[in-house]
Amino acid sequence: MPDLRPGTRVVASPLLDELIGDDGSVVLVSRNGQDSVVRLTTLGAAARSACEGGIRLDALAAHLADVFGEPREGGILEATLLVVQSLEEAGLVEVNSVTEAGLDS
Amino acid sequence: MESRPPTACEMRHLAVLGTVVAVDLTGASASLRVRFLEAWELCLTSPSASTHTPVVPLRIERSAQPSADSEARALMQLTQNVTRAAIGQRAGGALLFHAGAVADPESGAALVYVAPGGTGKTTLTRTLGRGRAYITDETVAVVEDGVIHPYLKPLSVRRDPFGGIKDEMSPRRLGLAPPLVEPWVAGIVVLRRDPEESHVFAEEVGLLDAIALIAPETSSLGRLDRPLHRLADLIEETGGVRLVRYAEATALLPLVEDVLGRRRCRT
Numbered sequence: 406m407p408d409l410r411p412g413t414r415v416v417a418s419p420l421l422d423e424l425i426g427d428d429g430s431v432v433l434v435s436r437n438g439q440d441s442v443v444r445l446t447t448l449g450a451a452a453r454s455a456c457e458g459g460i461r462l463d464a465l466a467a468h469l470a471d472v473f474g475e476p477r478e479g480g481i482l483e484a485t486l487l488v489v490q491s492l493e494e495a496g497l498v499e500v501n502s503v504t505e506a507g508l509d510s
Numbered sequence: 511m512e513s514r515p516p517t518a519c520e521m522r523h524l525a526v527l528g529t530v531v532a533v534d535l536t537g538a539s540a541s542l543r544v545r546f547l548e549a550w551e552l553c554l555t556s557p558s559a560s561t562h563t564p565v566v567p568l569r570i571e572r573s574a575q576p577s578a579d580s581e582a583r584a585l586m587q588l589t590q591n592v593t594r595a596a597i598g599q600r601a602g603g604a605l606l607f608h609a610g611a612v613a614d615p616e617s618g619a620a621l622v623y624v625a626p627g628g629t630g631k632t633t634l635t636r637t638l639g640r641g642r643a644y645i646t647d648e649t650v651a652v653v654e655d656g657v658i659h660p661y662l663k664p665l666s667v668r669r670d671p672f673g674g675i676k677d678e679m680s681p682r683r684l685g686l687a688p689p690l691v692e693p694w695v696a697g698i699v700v701l702r703r704d705p706e707e708s709h710v711f712a713e714e715v716g717l718l719d720a721i722a723l724i725a726p727e728t729s730s731l732g733r734l735d736r737p738l739h740r741l742a743d744l745i746e747e748t749g750g751v752r753l754v755r756y757a758e759a760t761a762l763l764p765l766v767e768d769v770l771g772r773r774r775c776r777t
Contacts, residue, residue: 424721424738431718433731433738440732442725444718 411463411482414501415489417456425450436496443495448473452488456498462489521565523557524550524592527606527651528659529599530558531592534567542568542581549585549678552644552662552688564595585678589666593649596661601730604651604659605740608727610635611645611658613689614770618643619696620658621769622650623754624727630703630759632665636684637759638766644686645693649729656695656747662688695744697769699754700724710762711755717742720751 421433421440430450432443445453448469455468466485476484492498520536533550535543546568547554557563570576570584597606610631613620621638625631635647646661653659664678665686681688700715700723715723721741731737745751756762 421732422736422738424718424742426716426718428716429718431721431725431738433725435732442722442731442738444722 411461411466413462414459415456415462415465415492416459416499416501417453418497418499420497432497434496441496443497445497448488449492452485453492453497456492459501462486465489521557522547522550523555523563524553525555526553526592526663527596527600527649527661528604528653529596530555530560530563531595531599532557532563532565533588533592534565536567538568538584539570539576539581542570542584545581545585545678546588548680548683549664552681562599564599566591566595579675582675582677585664586666586676589663589678592663593661597649597729600651600659602733604653605731605734605737605744606729607650607652607724608648608729609650610638610647611650611693612639612766612770613643613645613658613693614696615643615687615690617770617773618689618691618693619770619772619774620645620693621766622652622658622695622698623701624698624724625701625703626727629701631701632667634701634759634762636665636667636686638762639681639686642766642770643689643693644681645689652695652744656744658693658695660689660693694774695748696772696774697748697752698724698745699752699765700727702753702755703757704755705757707755707757710765712752712765713754715751715753717745717750720745723753724751 418434421435423430423432429446434441451472452469455465466481469485470481475481493500520534521532522535524531568584568588570580600606607622607624608627609622609624611620611622632647645658647665648663649661651659662681664680665684666676667679668676721738725731734740
């Protein structure tokens, strides 16, 4: 279960290839020595792209709210967390738990 | 599998997927050799100049008593090992699909039908390949311009009842002929067999979804340069991918006729 706190950093994993289309993207990623192809929606592709180089969860949430608007139900942070969880399960991002020292970074 | 320089008389060489694999017949009985030569007759070739020709043995397991069944198992194992060796040779050089393919004998236009193992590609190939050119029932290698490097392997035919043995049957014996011209990809379909279907259902699949659908049925995709782009180019050049649900192989004949009737557009 990824860290829920806003200061959690999310970093995109390197891709072997990416193909972007009007309705999202498809990416090739190597995970534990196995290559897998993952289909991403427009939202998933935008979220993964925003994580290139690393981003705080709250900053990612703000970015997604700017691009796609607020979710109809629930908070933007919780919605963003669900997206991040899916990306993490697919091996497309790494979630680095926030440290006390890193809370304000 | 070993990799060593092939020596003359105990080796036979197979042209498969655009590469050469050597089969070491040392210790194989006369009857096993005869069965091997018949089954693989469409692939037999001269030794490759390459020093990296993989070598696979044709051997009956030491614990097994010589019999028709143990020979069948040895030939079945050989087919798997040849496929593995050839894929290893072509990794990073060709798009490799778990698919069967048949072609128009004169134009080379080929239908590539992508499907997971054990879902009837061999049965389909036996039905669709009659009167057309046999390309493979197992693995399709595609290089630049959509050119296919055939894999004219024996067809691995399940016994009925199955009992774990497949017979490696010569394509010619099953009435299948090799291509006379260079085959090329004229169409790609992803097959899903459903015995309950009363009709053939063909559904166009968008490019990104098509790639996600086909990718699990490829080998060594990550070894290619920009593999998703290469796959996308092939799909777009061949008019897109259709997901086809069917019950009986014969129901696909109109689809085959349609795709094999296409003519190549070179720019």
